[in-house]
Every structure is written in C-alpha cells, then in structure tokens.
Amino acid sequence: SQQGEEDPQALSIQEGENATMNCSYKTSINNLQWYRQNSGRGLVHLILIRSNEREKHSGRLRVTLDTSKKSSSLLITASRAADTASYFCATDASNNNDMRFGAGTRLTVKP
Amino acid sequence: EPEVTQTPSHQVTQMGQEVILRCVPISNHLYFYWYRQILGQKVEFLVSFYNNEISEKSEIFDDQFSVERPDGSNFTLKIRSTKLEDSAMYFCASSAWRLDTQYFGPGTRLTVL
Numbered sequence: 110s111q112q113g114e115e116d117p118q119a120l121s122i123q124e125g126e127n128a129t130m131n132c133s134y135k136t137s138i139n140n141l142q143w144y145r146q147n148s149g150r151g152l153v154h155l156i157l158i159r160s161n162e163r164e165k166h167s168g169r170l171r172v173t174l175d176t177s178k179k180s181s182s183l184l185i186t187a188s189r190a191a192d193t194a195s196y197f198c199a200t201d202a203s204n205n206n207d208m209r210f211g212a213g214t215r216l217t218v219k220p
Numbered sequence: 221e222p223e224v225t226q227t228p229s230h231q232v233t234q235m236g237q238e239v240i241l242r243c244v245p246i247s248n249h250l251y252f253y254w255y256r257q258i259l260g261q262k263v264e265f266l267v268s269f270y271n272n273e274i275s276e277k278s279e280i281f282d283d284q285f286s287v288e289r290p291d292g293s294n295f296t297l298k299i300r301s302t303k304l305e306d307s308a309m310y311f312c313a314s315s316a317w318r319l320d321t322q323y324f325g326p327g328t329r330l331t332v333l
Binding site: 139149153157197201207 | 253255261262263264265268276278309311313319320321322323324325326327
C-alpha cells in the first residue's frame with residue numbers, strides 16, 4: 110500500500126512553538142498532499158508537493174519531501190491555538206490517482 | 221472562492237435502505253472522488269470518476285455502491301442496501317486535473333440504524 114503514515118500520532122505544544130509532523134510512505138508517488146481536519150469537520154487542503162520538488166512554503170507552513178527516504182515533513186511555525194486539529198498526509202501512487210491517507214497527527218496547541 | 225458542497229450534512233437511515241449522497245464539485249473540475257471516514261479511523265478512498273465513468277475504485281467500493289453524474293453539476297454516491305458498518309462520514313472531492321489538488325467538501329455523516 111502506498112498510504113502515508115504520520116508520526117507522531119499526537120503532539121501537544123505551547124502557542125508560539127513550532128510543530129513538526131512527519132509522514133512516511135511505501136511506494137513511488139506523483140504527489141504528496143497535507144490536509145488539516147478539525148474535529149468532525151471536512152478536510153482542508155494545505156499544500157501539495159510534487160515528487161520532483163523538495164520543499165514548499167505557504168505562510169507559516171513548510172513542507173519537505175525526501176523521495177529517497179519516502180518521507181515528508183510538515184512544519185508549522187509560531188503555532189496558534191487555532192492550529193489545533195488533525196493533520197494528514199495523503200499520497201497518490203505513480204500509476205493511479207486515488208489518494209491514500211495516513212491515520213493523522215493530532216496537534217494540540219495550548220494557549 | 222469556489223468550494224465543493226455536499227448534501228445532506230447528516231443522513232439517518234435504517235439498515236437495508238438505499239441512500240443517495242449528493243455532491244456539487246467545483247464547476248470547472250473534471251475529476252471527482254468519494255472517500256469515507258469511519259469515526260476515529262483513516263480517510264479511505266472509495267472511487268474516482270472522470271469523463272462519466274469510474275476510473276479507479278477501492279476494494280471497499282463493492283456492488284452495493286454506485287456513482288453517477290446525473291447532470292452537469294451533481295455527483296452522487298448511492299448505497300443500495302445500507303449496512304451498520306456503512307455508518308461513516310462520506311467526503312466528496314474534486315480536482316481540476318488528474319494529478320492536481322483534491323478539494324474536499326464538508327462531508328455527509330451517514331448513520332445506519
């Protein structure tokens with residue numbers, strides 16, 4: 110299976126600190142995407158990084174991709190209480206378009 | 221900003237009944253998807269749809285499931301005879317192109333009694 114697996118499963122930090130979440134996957138991919146989900150709500154797309162890219166930024170988010178290690182990381186800088194959510198990575202394999210999600214990292218940012 | 225919409229937000233049904241979940245993808249998108257998330261579990265891919273036919277489906281998407289694009293805007297998921305284990309959040313998504321960002325709707329919570 111090419112699905113991503115996030116690490117850690119849960120992360121608790123203080124407001125203002127940085128949060129780093131990791132994702133590993135098993136097969137070759139086209140893209141890796143990070144999503145956020147607030148409890149019981151829909152998935153909000155954060156960043157898409159393509160297999161030929163190594164790093165992308167969007168505001169306080171920084172995503173890296175290491176295809177040799179089949180891993181990605183999501184860094185949220187200067188975290189806020191509103192960043193509290195579950196964060197998922199999703200990968201699509203080279204030969205198809207269905208995305209496989211990991212179990213997610215539950216991030217709690219304490220005010 | 222364009223968004224994917226889904227109706228209803230919550231559907232309660234009796235086991236064995238048919239349900240239809242509706243989605244309106246982003247208007248200029250060509251690829252459509254359904255995913256589900258059982259409470260506390262991973263988001264799971266069900267099916268992708270392009271050019272009026274299924275392009276990929278998972279092992280979850282068995283004969284009880286079907287998808288349709290009945291007109292130019294709606295994309296539906298039908299479950300013919302619901303089971304208790306079909307209780308989940310069902311998400312619709314769409315993308316402009318095959319390997320592009322998938323934008324998700326807010327989901328329909330299906331409860332099978």
